[in-house]
Amino acid sequence: MGKFQVLDHPLIQHKLTIIRNKDCGTRSFREVVNEISTLMAYEVSRDMPLQDKKIETPVAKMTAKELAGKKVAIVPILRAGIGMVDGILELIPAAKVGHIGMYRDEETLQPHEYFVKLPSDIGQRQVFVVDPMLATGGSAIMAIDALKKRGASNIKFVCLVSAPEGVKALREKHPDIDIYTAALDDHLNEDGYIVPGLGDAGDRLFGTK
Numbered sequence: 001m002g003k004f005q006v007l008d009h010p011l012i013q014h015k016l017t018i019i020r021n022k023d024c025g026t027r028s029f030r031e032v033v034n035e036i037s038t039l040m041a042y043e044v045s046r047d048m049p050l051q052d053k054k055i056e057t058p059v060a061k062m063t064a065k066e067l068a069g070k071k072v073a074i075v076p077i078l079r080a081g082i083g084m085v086d087g088i089l090e091l092i093p094a095a096k097v098g099h100i101g102m103y104r105d106e107e108t109l110q111p112h113e114y115f116v117k118l119p120s121d122i123g124q125r126q127v128f129v130v131d132p133m134l135a136t137g138g139s140a141i142m143a144i145d146a147l148k149k150r151g152a153s154n155i156k157f158v159c160l161v162s163a164p165e166g167v168k169a170l171r172e173k174h175p176d177i178d179i180y181t182a183a184l185d186d187h188l189n190e191d192g193y194i195v196p197g198l199g200d201a202g203d204r205l206f207g208t209k
C-alpha cells in the first residue's frame with residue numbers, strides 16, 4: 001500500500017490558512033498556492049534516490065551525492081492543478097510537464113477527461129500528479145488511469161486539501177500510489193465540496209467567479 005501523508009509543516013499550515021480564508025483574493029491565492037507547492041515539493045522529493053559522484057572541490061577530491069535514476073514529470077490536472085506547477089519547478093527545474101484535462105460534472109460529480117498530453121518517456125519518469133483538491137476522488141482516479149494506460153508506473157499524488165471520501169476511493173482504486181496532502185478535512189457536502197475546504201480552487205485561482 002502506498003503512503004498517505006499529511007504534510008503538517010508549520011509554514012504549510014500557515015499558508016493554507018491564508019488561502020482558505022474567503023477574503024483571500026485571486027492574486028494572493030495564486031502566489032500562496034505556489035509557495036505551498038514549493039514547500040510540499042521539498043517533502044515529496046525526500047525519498048528521491050541518490051548516487052555517488054566523484055568531484056573535486058577547490059580543496060580535495062571527494063565522492064559526493066547527486067540525484068539518481070528516474071527523472072521527474074509534473075502532471076497537473078487542469079485547470080486548478082496548473083496553479084501548483086511553478087512552485088514545484090522552483091525546486092525541480094528540469095522536470096517535464098504533462099497535462100491532463102478533467103472537469104467534474106456539477107450535477108453528477110462524475111469526471112470527464114478532455115485533454116491528455118504527456119512527455120513521451122512518461123514510463124521512465126517519477127510522476128507527480130498535482131491538483132489542489134481531492135474531493136470524491138473521481139478526477140484523480142481517472143487522471144491516474146490515463147497515466148497508467150500510457151505506461152506511467154511510479155506515481156505520487158499531491159494535493160492541498162483532501163476529503164476522507166476521496167482518499168478512501170483513491171487508495172482503493174490505486175493502492176500503489178503515494179498521496180501527500182496539506183490537510184485532511186472533515187467531509188464532502190451535498191454539492192461535492194470539501195468542508196471546510198477552500199471553495200472552488202479553479203475559480204479562486206483564475207478569478208472566474
Ligand code: PRP
Nearest residue numbers: 078079080103104135136137138139202
Ligand atoms: C476540481 C478540482 C479537482 C476536482 C476534484 O476541478 O481541481 O480536479 O474538482 O473533485 P473530485 O475529487 O470530486 O473529482 P473542477 O472539476 O472543478 O475543474 P476546474 O479545475 O477546471 O475548475
Ligand code: URA
Nearest residue numbers: 135193194199200201
Ligand atoms: N473541487 C473544488 O475545487 N473544491 C472542492 O471543494 C471540491 C472539488
